[in-house]
Amino acid sequence: MSSTSTASACTPDPHRRTHAMAAKENFDYEALHDADSIGEYLKALRKGITRGEIRFASGDDEMILAPSGLLHLSVRARRKGADSTIQIKIMWKEPGSDPAAPDKESLAIS
Template identity: 40%
Template sequence: MARKGKFSYESLQDSQILLTYLKALVRGFESGTMRFSVKDEEIVLHPSGLIHFGVEAKAKRGRMKLALKFAWREGEDEPGEGTDVLTVEPEAL
């Protein structure tokens, strides 16, 4: 069970550090446990079952934004309404 509360963190990082965070998220989804901490703040989440996934990407006047959202309820395993399949591909170099 996740520890109750809210955890929030924002910083300016280079892409290599962000890759480290993204790989940690992947390992967390694989293992079923994610621990987020900074200083004396901490929350532990246990992703399982069906997980709501959202993505928002924007490009406007040289400013780029990518937001990912994951949400789930403990014990929720019933599929919701069908959705289209998202494709995410890197641009060829």
């Protein structure tokens, strides 16, 4: 099953502000996509991380995050029978927070 949705590079909206230290906000999205579509979403995430602003939108839901400084990366891969899972988590503190913990060994993904 494939979805026609693709990720697009998001241009920052000068009229929209990101919320530093705001109350808890959540954006949730889940759907079936083909590998190419997911690759496009990952490219958009990469561009947003590099740019320092990632915009998530689906229907009326929208959230803008502003990654900066040291980012904590967590990658988990699992195979159990016929099911495989990759979990990628990227975390950071808002500017002015304490620095992140020291790095572990480097990661290779190919």
